[in-house]
Amino acid sequence: MSDLKIFSGRSNRPLAEKIAAASGKELGSCEIQNFSDGEIWVKYWENVRGSDVYIIQSTHPPAENLTELLLLIDAAIRASARRVTAVIPYFGYGRQDRKDQPRVAISAKLVANLITTAGADRVITMDLHAPQIQGFFDIPLDHLYASPILATHYKRKGIRNLAVVSPDVGGIRLARAYAKRLEADLVLIDKRRPRMNESEILNIIGETKGKNVLIIDDIIDTGGTFTRAVEALQANGTVEIYGACTHPVLSGNAVERIENSAVARVTVTDTIPLKVRSQKIEVQSVSKLFAEAITRSHLNKSISSLFDVDKDKI
Numbered sequence: 166m167s168d169l170k171i172f173s174g175r176s177n178r179p180l181a182e183k184i185a186a187a188s189g190k191e192l193g194s195c196e197i198q199n200f201s202d203g204e205i206w207v208k209y210w211e212n213v214r215g216s217d218v219y220i221i222q223s224t225h226p227p228a229e230n231l232t233e234l235l236l237l238i239d240a241a242i243r244a245s246a247r248r249v250t251a252v253i254p255y256f257g258y259g260r261q262d263r264k265d266q267p268r269v270a271i272s273a274k275l276v277a278n279l280i281t282t283a284g285a286d287r288v289i290t291m292d293l294h295a296p297q298i299q300g301f302f303d304i305p306l307d308h309l310y311a312s313p314i315l316a317t318h319y320k321r322k323g324i325r326n327l328a329v330v331s332p333d334v335g336g337i338r339l340a341r342a343y344a345k346r347l348e349a350d351l352v353l354i355d356k357r358r359p360r361m362n363e364s365e366i367l368n369i370i371g372e373t374k375g376k377n378v379l380i381i382d383d384i385i386d387t388g389g390t391f392t393r394a395v396e397a398l399q400a401n402g403t404v405e406i407y408g409a410c411t412h413p414v415l416s417g418n419a420v421e422r423i424e425n426s427a428v429a430r431v432t433v434t435d436t437i438p439l440k441v442r443s444q445k446i447e448v449q450s451v452s453k454l455f456a457e458a459i460t461r462s463h464l465n466k467s468i469s470s471l472f473d474v475d476k477d478k479i
Contacts, residue, residue: 168247169463170213174222174237176230180254180435180452181221187456193218197233205229207236214245217463219289221455224257224276225414225437231257231276235283242284250287250462251280252455254436255412259294260384262301277301289458291436291451292383292411295335309458309471311411311434312339314449316346318432319379319409326404328352328376332394340381343409352378354394374402385410385431388419392426399427412436413446420446 172193173181185192194210218241222234234251241249261272273295280288281304288302291309299306327349331340337353344351352371378398385391385408395406408423408431420441423431433439434451454471461468 168216169219169459170211170216171219171221171459172209172237172241174220174230174233176223176225176233177221177254177436177438179438180223180450180455183435183450183452184221184252184455184459187453188459195237197237203229205233205236207233207240209240209244212244213241215247217248217250218246219250219252219459219463221252221254223255223437224253225255225412226257226416231279235279238280238283238285248286249284250289250459251285252459253288253290254451254455256290256293256298259298262295262298273298274301287462289455289462291434291455292339294383307458307462307468307471309451309454310339310342311436311449311451311454312342312346314434314451314454315409315411315432316343318449319407320347324377324379324405324407326376328371328373328378330354330371330373330378330380330394330398332380332382332390336382339383343379343381347379349379350376354397369397369401373398376403377405378403378407380406380408380428382408382410384412384414385419385423385433386414387417388415388422391431392422392428395426395428405429408432410434413439415439415441 170193171185171190172195175197196208198206220237224231238249258272258276288306292311299308329340329344329349330352331337332354341351352373355368380394398406406428408428410433413433420443423445424443431446433448435448458468458471
């Protein structure tokens, strides 16, 4: 795989280093700097002509992370890379995936257009906020899931009398996949969102009294939805409450909210680096899964088993 080269932006270099190591490669040499006004400058320090280039960059805020990815793609294309794949562990701006009220942007489609226009030939990402975002891209997209890693982690814990909880209707398919893997009951929380970043619990659909529960979500941002779900479940007579989340955005006082809640443990992945540590938050790495996807993609092998949400393949 001498023509395989892996590079990283600055958004999540620790994960990129783990992915490269798991692929049996070293991160390629590139330089990223900012002019005094904040403008970003990128340069590859090694030859990428004719190479299969993989650029690892999550696009969580600030927006410079997205701009950095676009510039890295453009620089690789202009340096005559044979193929450029954007590896985006966390696809930012994915929550605005439809026009749900007048005069708003569909940012997920806009970002998909930007990545395509920059010159990417393929995208590898994980746990999109809405699976239909895959259709926004006019290039191939491989959609990986963290469920094999997080579900296996909780399966090893051997938690008895377990119910898997989806904190909203949109996450029911993902929660069902976890429930199937863990041989657990499935519970749905019916909520409404009166305003952005706020939610209200209306009903708990399913039996949780006397059970241990695992709340499943793709993103924990402010922690409001998650901690309100914890409060509602605790009031409903649950024994122990756990959480599993792919993308730990954890903005504002989210970590403080989690620490002050009744949740015993929240397990997240390293698609986004944690800014604040908490004894209640543990991290499982998705580096081996991404490394396997990169290797199979480079060798033109099938990777369908890696993004089948309903199967245990890795």
